Amino acid sequence: MPRLASCLFACLTCLAAGAPLAQDRTQLPEIGSSAAQLISPAQERAYARQMLGEMRRYGLLLEDPLLSDWLQSIGHRIAARSDRPEQPFTFFFVRSRDINAFATLGGYIGMNAGLVLTAETEDEVAAVLAHEVAHATQRHIVRSVESAQRDSLPILLGMLGVLAAASASDSNSAGDASQAAIAGGLALMQQRQINYTRSNEHEADRVGIQTLARSGYDPLAMASFFGRMQRATRSQGDGMPDFLRTHPVTTTRISEAKDRAEELGKRAGGLPALTDEPINPALPGHVHESLSLAHGPDPLGFALARERLRVLSAQSPTEALAEYRRRERAGDELTEAERYGYALTLLRTGKAERALALLDPLQAKHDDRFWFDLAWAEALERNGQRAEADAAFGRMLDRQPRNRAIAMSYAGVLAERGTREAGLAAQAVLRPVLSESPYDPSLQESFGRACELAGDLPRAAEAFAEAAFLSGRAEDALNQLQRLKQREDIDYVQRARIDARIAEMTPIVLELRERGIRAGDRSRSMAPGAAARTLR
Known part of the structure; x- marks a missing residue:
């Protein structure tokens, strides 16, 4: 038993001594890593596309052209000012009202509908995206796999050494020692992965807040969103949001995020000044001119996107309609965005005439918002006003001939007519x-x-x-x-x-x-x- 004890102590001491080194390495930004040998960027994107296909097969994605373009515009605005503006990114919605977001291989970043429904401003949505973009630019996913592979072999060898020593012992306690060795080795691997994940989260916070500020968003939004998520857990008990299970939030982490944001503001003399200067002439083609900092967050755009998500993420159109009717019965006046969402539910439940009554004043007031125009044109078609619908779609296509949402909406209307000319x-x-x-x-x-x-x-x-x-x-x-x-x-x-x-x-x-x-x-x-x- 003394020999067994000394062997166990030596193995665990060597492995424990190496653990801080792996943790310390992750506290620095990734400026070149052997992780690239594990999988190439092209392979990452290929696997991510397959993953997206699997998610579609199970009906997990919420793919709406208007919402996708809205999310992509925020995401690419952030990615263009990240540490790797040349890296391609793909942002997508998951059809779930749970509060969560995640980054995966190849710059693919998913956000649950529930997160946007919980957020109060576009800055908070941008803060979460900036955090996930930081995970991607620092290659945390690949580095985590690499770290697990690197750590597993020495830990496994240590466990085998202890098991061999235990099996050679004639002691009655040899079996207990073997079980202890296995449990200890597995616990050590798990703890080292937890340490690595924690350091990744802190690094993503730090890098994400810097990117958020450079993108013209409020860097304090990350701390405010984390704080609201933490407060939500106190009232929900075991019903913790998935976002907090995968992104553990502590008071210390919230304070650090707030301190970093305030320090950035002090250095810059306040929030970054919005400018119309070009972002970077070396940016790839997937980054568009619309990413200019000349405009800040769009409160109405965020409100419209949130209501559209509310409608499309509901279990059924009838359930979405019930949500708006409950708000209507509560006596509070609906906002413009809420009237837009209400009109969408009416359209989806076959009540085109009532939808038109809600959309007419919105479309007349906001002639610069084609989201209203698009819903209005669809309502005209559903209400039997085909000529007016064609004219409305024609005007939108004249202004934006390559807009995916307008093209798909009009094509869907034409397909319902069922004629060769419409085809x-x-x-x-x-x-x-x-x-x-x-x-x-x-x-x-x-x-x-x-x-x-x-x-x-x-x-x-x-x-x-x-x-x-x-x-x-x-x-x-x-x-x-x-x-x-x-x-x-x-x-x-x-x-x-x-x-x-x-x-x-x-x-x-x-x-x-x-x-x-x-x-x-x-x-x-x-x-x-x-x-x-x-x-x-």
Whole structure:
């Protein structure tokens, strides 16, 4: 037993001595790491796209063109002023009213609808995005995996050494010593991962607050949002928001965030001055001119996005309608944004005339807000005023011919008319937008319906296959393309394009088959709840 005790003490002492070193390394910004050898940026993006497809397959995503563009505009404004403005980012909504946000591989950052519904300002939404962007730019996800791999081998060897010594001992306590060695090793690995996660969170706070301030947002918003989340837990007991489970908030952390924000304000003499100067001439093409600091947060835009999220994240249109009716019965006057959300629920429940009554004054007052124009045009169509709807959509397309939300909304209206002429018109509206957003499954599906109506069946089949692939049904998509290739009415260009997509999809399908996942086979994959927990 003395020999066993000394062996155990030596192993644990060596491993414990190495733990602070791993923790200290993470307190510095990542300026070049061996983590890049674990997975390349291109592989990160490829895996992230597959993850997004799986989430679509389970119906976890909330994909609305208006909301997606709103989130992307805030996210890219922050990313453009991050430590890695050249890194591509993709921001998306999760169809859940739980309060959470997460960063994953390849600059893919997800935000639950519930977080925006809980936030009180655009600055608070931007603060959470800045925190998640910092996780991505500092490569915390890959570095965590690398750290776990690096730590697991010496800890495992130490456990094996203790187990070997215990098995060689004739003592009656050898079995207890073996169990203690296993429990101690696992506990040490878990503690080192906790230490690494805590240091990542503090680093993301520090880097995120700096990025938030550079982006023209209030750097105090991060501390205020964390504080409100902490207060929420006191009244909810065990019902802690998921955001706090994955981003543990303490009084110390809130104080540090507030102190950092105030220090930034002192250095700059207040909040950063808004300017119309270019951000950075070296920024990549995915960063648009709309990211200029010439404008600050948009309170009405945030309020409209929150109400639209409230409608689209409800369990059903009827449930959303009940929410607004409860507010109406409470006697409080609805804000403009709330009237907009109420009108959307009325449209979704077949009450177009009442929706128009709410939207008419809003559209007339805010002629610079195409969100009102779009809802108004849809209400005109649903109310049987087809000519007026066409005119309204035409004016919007003249001003913004490549706007995805306008194009998809009008194409949906045209598809409901069910004529060949409507299909041809929808094709013309969608084609320029499709070239700019080829990874949008809803857009691909909308284009497929337009092609069907127009009589272009091969192109429709191609678009439907692409939508299936982007929605996590890679094998279905491959089968559709292989059947399409057998048709005699496709030309040389189409055949070459189909062959190229088959070549791209085949390795992905083979990999999924090796993992035991086939199209539509959910029994071998994760349950939706498990998938969401893993992503967090």
